[in-house]
Amino acid sequence: MANQFKTIARFNYSAEAQIIKGRLEAEGITVYLADQHTIDTDPLISNAIGGVKLQVEASQVFEAKQILESISKYSLDNNGEPIACPNCKSEKVELFSTINSIKSLLAFILGFVFGTLPFHARYQYQCETCKTEFNTK
Numbered sequence: 001m002a003n004q005f006k007t008i009a010r011f012n013y014s015a016e017a018q019i020i021k022g023r024l025e026a027e028g029i030t031v032y033l034a035d036q037h038t039i040d041t042d043p044l045i046s047n048a049i050g051g052v053k054l055q056v057e058a059s060q061v062f063e064a065k066q067i068l069e070s071i072s073k074y075s076l077d078n079n080g081e082p083i084a085c086p087n088c089k090s091e092k093v094e095l096f097s098t099i100n101s102i103k104s105l106l107a108f109i110l111g112f113v114f115g116t117l118p119f120h121a122r123y124q125y126q127c128e129t130c131k132t133e134f135n136t137k
Contacts, residue, residue: 004057005056006061008068010052011051012047013052014033014040014052017052017054023067024054027067029057029064030060031054035053039051039052074091077136083125085127085130085134087134088130090127092128093127093128094126095124095125096123096124096126
């Protein structure tokens with residue numbers, strides 16, 4: 001009988017799914033990425049088809065979900081430690097891109113007009129608890 005696969009996670013981009021796939025395979029779990037090539041070909045349809053689906057063998061679902069839960073959902077520093085908000089000390093901090101300078105605004109407009117990806121973006125951390133935006137430098 002053929003192995004049955006169950007979807008345990010979905011990702012907007014295949015790069016995110018590849019990272020998790022590598023982690024699960026390192027733990028000995030059989031992983032398949034559904035719709036990966038479709039989304040790599042046309043990233044704009046990711047939401048329409050439900051993203052890249054991370055699938056594991058039905059017999060390994062519980063173990064795979066435990067590994068997924070052990071992976072931090074928030075930003076880590078270069079030593080693997082959670083980044084703390086300088087305002088409230090919360091560790092629920094995420095990295096996001098922002099358009100807050102003339103250079104990043106110009107890159108966004110040119111990318112939009114010519115249908116290309118922006119060549120310049122500014123990144124900042126934002127605390128999920130108090131909404132403080134900050135850099136780690």
